[in-house]
Amino acid sequence: MADKSKRPADMLDGAPTTVEEPGRPPTSFLEVRDLRIHFPTDDGLVKSVDGLSFKLERGRTLGIVGESGSGKSVTSLGVLGLHNRRNAKVSGEIWLDGNELVGASPDQVRRMRGRNMAMIFQDPLSAMHPFYTVGAQIVEAYRIHNDVSKKVARKHAVDMLGRVGIPKPDRRVDDYPHQFSGGMRQRAMIAMALSCDPELLIADEPTTALDVTVQAQILDLIRDLQREFNSAIIMITHDLGVVAELSDDILVMYGGRNIEYGSVDDVFHRPEHPYTWGLLGSMPRLDRERSERLLPIKGTPPSLINLPQGCAFNPRCAYSELTDGKSTVERPELRETAPGHTVACHMAVERRRRIWADEIAPKL
Amino acid sequence: MIAFILRRLGGAVLLVFIISAVTFLIFFGLPKLAGTTTDDMAARFAGKSPTPEALAAIKERFGFDQPLAVQYGNFVKAAVTGDTYDTGVEKIDCPAPCLGYSFRTNQSVTDQLVDRFPITLSLVVGAAVIWLLVGVSIGVLSALRRGSLFDRAAMMIALAGVSLPIYFTGLLSLAFVVHQWGLLPPVSYSSFADNPFKWASALILPWITLAFLYAAMYARLTRAGMLETMSEDYIRTARAKGLPERTVITKHALRASLTPLLTVFGLDIGLLFGGAVLTERTFSLKGLGSLALDGVVGSDLPVVLGTVVTASLFVVVANLIVDLLYGVVDPRVRHS
Ligand SMILES: Nc1ncnc2c1ncn2[C@@H]1O[C@H](COP(=O)(O)OP(=O)(O)OP(=O)(O)O)[C@@H](O)[C@H]1O
Ligand code: SF4
Ligand SMILES: [Mg+2]
Numbered sequence: 001m002a003d004k005s006k007r008p009a010d011m012l013d014g015a016p017t018t019v020e021e022p023g024r025p026p027t028s029f030l031e032v033r034d035l036r037i038h039f040p041t042d043d044g045l046v047k048s049v050d051g052l053s054f055k056l057e058r059g060r061t062l063g064i065v066g067e068s069g070s071g072k073s074v075t076s077l078g079v080l081g082l083h084n085r086r087n088a089k090v091s092g093e094i095w096l097d098g099n100e101l102v103g104a105s106p107d108q109v110r111r112m113r114g115r116n117m118a119m120i121f122q123d124p125l126s127a128m129h130p131f132y133t134v135g136a137q138i139v140e141a142y143r144i145h146n147d148v149s150k151k152v153a154r155k156h157a158v159d160m161l162g163r164v165g166i167p168k169p170d171r172r173v174d175d176y177p178h179q180f181s182g183g184m185r186q187r188a189m190i191a192m193a194l195s196c197d198p199e200l201l202i203a204d205e206p207t208t209a210l211d212v213t214v215q216a217q218i219l220d221l222i223r224d225l226q227r228e229f230n231s232a233i234i235m236i237t238h239d240l241g242v243v244a245e246l247s248d249d250i251l252v253m254y255g256g257r258n259i260e261y262g263s264v265d266d267v268f269h270r271p272e273h274p275y276t277w278g279l280l281g282s283m284p285r286l287d288r289e290r291s292e293r294l295l296p297i298k299g300t301p302p303s304l305i306n307l308p309q310g311c312a313f314n315p316r317c318a319y320s321e322l323t324d325g326k327s328t329v330e331r332p333e334l335r336e337t338a339p340g341h342t343v344a345c346h347m348a349v350e351r352r353r354r355i356w357a358d359e360i361a362p363k364l
Numbered sequence: 365m366i367a368f369i370l371r372r373l374g375g376a377v378l379l380v381f382i383i384s385a386v387t388f389l390i391f392f393g394l395p396k397l398a399g400t401t402t403d404d405m406a407a408r409f410a411g412k413s414p415t416p417e418a419l420a421a422i423k424e425r426f427g428f429d430q431p432l433a434v435q436y437g438n439f440v441k442a443a444v445t446g447d448t449y450d451t452g453v454e455k456i457d458c459p460a461p462c463l464g465y466s467f468r469t470n471q472s473v474t475d476q477l478v479d480r481f482p483i484t485l486s487l488v489v490g491a492a493v494i495w496l497l498v499g500v501s502i503g504v505l506s507a508l509r510r511g512s513l514f515d516r517a518a519m520m521i522a523l524a525g526v527s528l529p530i531y532f533t534g535l536l537s538l539a540f541v542v543h544q545w546g547l548l549p550p551v552s553y554s555s556f557a558d559n560p561f562k563w564a565s566a567l568i569l570p571w572i573t574l575a576f577l578y579a580a581m582y583a584r585l586t587r588a589g590m591l592e593t594m595s596e597d598y599i600r601t602a603r604a605k606g607l608p609e610r611t612v613i614t615k616h617a618l619r620a621s622l623t624p625l626l627t628v629f630g631l632d633i634g635l636l637f638g639g640a641v642l643t644e645r646t647f648s649l650k651g652l653g654s655l656a657l658d659g660v661v662g663s664d665l666p667v668v669l670g671t672v673v674t675a676s677l678f679v680v681v682a683n684l685i686v687d688l689l690y691g692v693v694d695p696r697v698r699h700s
Contacts, residue, residue: 082603107608114606121604126597130696131619141605176695192605 007241026095028055029232030079030200035092037071037078037100037256044305048074050256052092056249058199061226063247063264065240065279069301071256073235076202079234080119081109097199115145117200118193123209124185128177134188135173142195158327160191164221183214187221194225202234207242219246235242241282244268249340252276255302255312258334262341272343272352274317277360311346319355322347365698368691376684383676388436388545391669402428405665414467422467439464439669463673464666466659473670476655483553484651487643488636490567491574492629499579500625503586504618510591518583525580534573541569551647570647574640578632585625593621623693627686634682638675 022033037049056062064072072353077083079094081101094101096116101109121127128137138157139150154173161169162188177185186206193201198284203222207215223246226233235246243250243264250267251262252275260273271277278297278354299316302308314320320327323346332344345352395405399598406423407414414422427435441447446460456472458465502522506515541547549566556563593599594617602616603609639653652671659667691698 076602080604082600110603110606110608112606113604119604121597121601123597127601129598129602129616129620130625131694133695140607144606178696178700179699 003168009233014141014311022093025058025128026055026098028095029058029097030056031093031095033093033095035075035078035094036090037074037083038089039087040089041305046304047307048256048304050307052256052258054251054258055259056200056232058232059226059230060249061235061242061247063250064234064236064253065238065243065250066253067238067279067297067301069304070253071237071255072303073204074256076119076204076234076236079202080113083112095192111145114141114198115196115204116198118196118198119187120186120193120201120203120206122205124182124189125177125187125209128185128192130177133176133179134192135175137177138173138192138195140190141192145196156195157191160195161188164188164194164225165217166191182210183217184335186210186214188216190218190221190225190327194229196229197229200232200308201233202236204236204281205238206235208237209237213244216271222246240268240279252279255307256304257312257344258342259313259344260342261334262338262355266338266341270338270353271356272337272341273313274347274352275313275320277356278316280364281360311344319347319352322351365692369688370697372684372687376680379680380673380677383680384440384673385436387669387672387676388439389432392435393432396432418467463670466664467665468662468664469667473666475666477652477670477674480650480652480655482555483649484637484639484644484653485650486553486556486563486567487570487574487640487649488633490564490571491578491640491643492633492636494571494575495578495582496629498575499582500586500622502579503583504590506583506587507590507594508613515587519587522580522583525576528577528585529678530573530577530642531646533576534570534643537569538647551649570643570649573646574636574643582625582628585628586621589621589624590617593617596620608656619693623690626689626693630682630686630689633677634679635675635686637678639671639680 025047033053035049036047037050039046039048046163052071052075054062064075074083078088078090081097081104083090083104090102092102096112099108099111099112128134132140135154135157138160139153141149142153142156148156158169158173162171166172166184166187172180172184172188177188179287180188186209190206195332201222206222207218210218217279219242221234225231233246235243237238237243247264249261249263251258252267252273254275260267260271260276262270267276268280271280275297282297288295297316298318302312302315308315308328310326310330311317311320311332314327326332326346330346332346334342334344336342337349343352347355392405402423403419405417405428423429427438434628440460442458442460442464444460447456447458447462449456449465456465458472458474461474463477465472466476469476474533502518508644509515538551542550548569552566554562554566598620599612599616602612607616637652639651639656641653641657643649644651645652645657652674655667656671656675658664
């Protein structure tokens with residue numbers, strides 16, 4: 001897609017962004033192509049992720065946002081190959097540093113987990129084993145991928161705990177997770193995830209379980225560590241504030257699909273998808289009362305078994321009449337609306353830009 | 365840790381006191397409320413057709429006329445320091461721990477308990493080894509292969525195991541394995557020290573019968589616990605680290621899912637040590653369970669009281685051990 005970004009903006013309108021030809025060698029550090037993760041259940045096929053594509057370079061952060069149930073966690077577990085192949089159907093391609101993961105053997109992917117890609121989970125208390133010390137758990141993570149003695153690994157664990165800002169790491173290393181405070185526990189979790197110096201770090205709501213002041217500290221920590229380790233980060237959250245602070249690019253997910261993608265600047269200042277407007281409108285802001293949130297998204301998230309016909313957002317969209325009936329019939333494709341900024345909406349580009357500028361932006 | 369142990373120990377001692385007091389109340393207090401006279405009470409303690417002197421002596425000895433608290437005090441005192449029974453005809457010495465004297469069998473309760481306990485112990489230990497090995501491994505395998513043919517078959521058999529009564533499975537196996545096919549010698553108890561092989565071969569059938577029931581329960585418990593653990597966040601974390609699945613299961617999942625089983629196991633063992641009544645009866649083994657049953661059937665109050673107190677002691681001690689072990693296995697308990 002590198003060539004496309006060089007095209008003049010006026011030629012971009014209407015050109016669907018092509019899905020990368022399957023099997024073509026990747027140009028980016030992480031390339032996810034047409035990822036589909038479906039769960040066959042008694043009620044039907046749950047299409048949690050349905051045709052998701054994105055790219056990410058080292059040292060960059062991609063924020064994935066979307067309502068609860070939009071498929072963010074399923075995506076991240078999919079990248080790590082953590083879905084049980086017996087109850088999840090995964091298709092598409094995931095290229096990490098030149099290796100394709102979807103078609104790779106489970107053992108191959110397992111070897112890359114922890115070493116090349118690691119994950120920080122939402123609730124560090126339940127994500128750490130209650131019966132093993134924090135140190136033992138970091139040592140374990142380190143020794144799977146590094147052939148070192150227990151002593152060396154332990155020293156490394158103490159180092160890592162120190163680096164994530166845990167005071168007296170040489171003593172805390174022998175404490176159990178329940179002896180840590182929430183914030184310290186998340187730091188320990190980060191130390192564990194970073195113990196093998198992974199190139200890709202996925203953080204799934206890393207601060208949701210923490211109180212506000214601790215949240216800020218953890219985000220600062222992640223930012224500092226990214227600079228130090230030059231890792232690629234996928235930051236998953238439904239908190240747009242977190243994304244704005246940390247990310248370079250943002251991917252907005254709805255019903256298991258990418259509906260808008262762009263730089264933080266694009267998505268925050270020139271969003272073109274009505275759902276993104278809704279997200280921005282329902283974002284809590286410090287300078288406003290809660291009741292003044294102007295654009296709450298009406299309705300409920302779609303069923304992933306039976307997505308609405310046409311645009312999945314159409315039952316909740318205030319603008320679906322402005323598309324000559326296309327919204328309820330045809331699924332909008334992702335189209336590049338400006339270099340590096342893609343949107344899946346049938347509305348004419350001029351029209352959505354006008355609506356944003358005239359109706360939405362002034363209210364935010 | 366020391367404080368933790370002392371706290372639990374204190375609780376255990378208190379519990380034994382409470383249980384023995386309640387038992388005492390039930391056997392010595394309730395009859396009084398129901399209108400039983402002290403003569404009737406004395407008669408229950410005496411052998412068949414006792415002499416009037418013996419009755420009077422028993423009445424006097426046990427202080428049936430005295431308040432219950434005093435009687436209970438005497439019982440506890442005897443248990444701690446021993447006692448001497450004067451029946452008027454002879455003097456009988458009952459050294460500590462004296463849990464009473466059965467005038468029906470002319471034996472101190474303690475002696476009878478000590479005689480019978482090895483039988484129950486042999487039965488329960490043998491069965492426990494089998495049911496732990498079989499039940500836990502089937503439970504783990506079932507959980508790991510949830511929904512497979514193995515899982516479904518195992519759970520069906522387990523359902524049968526928990527629903528079939530011991531006297532049914534016991535008598536059936538006895539009829540076929542011993543009497544019909546002659547595969548095993550008749551069930552009996554002989555000392556382990558004399559001939560371990562004979563000891564084991566004559567107990568295999570009751571072991572298997574008792575173990576079948578418990579293995580079935582443990583397989584179901586283990587399976588449920590394992591399934592729950594496998595969906596825990598920390599298992600996902602273990603996988604996210606890149607641990608091989610085998611390590612995830614043995615080091616992370618098993619440890620967490622077997623720990624709660626410790627409680628159940630302690631309680632079961634404690635209960636069974638007090639007497640595996642049905643199994644002992646079915647196989648005519650003269651363990652503590654048979655003793656208790658004999659006591660009840662023959663209204664031999666000292667024996668009933670003695671076996672109940674002993675059984676409760678086993679349960680309390682087993683629970684205490686479990687609590688202490690829990691502190692070792694689960695650091696969250698240790699620090700709370
Ligand atoms: N194993 C599974 N079987 C069936 N459905 C599943 C499974 N795992 C996830 N799903 C479904 O996939 C959908 C997406 O879930 P996911 O956890 O990715 O949402 P999310 O975007 O992370 O939401 P949240 O913000 O609440 O974390 C949900 O509707 C969920 O019910
Ligand atoms: S395609 Fe139609 S329904 Fe979907 S977001 Fe655009 S206007 Fe709304
Ligand atoms: Mg999630």
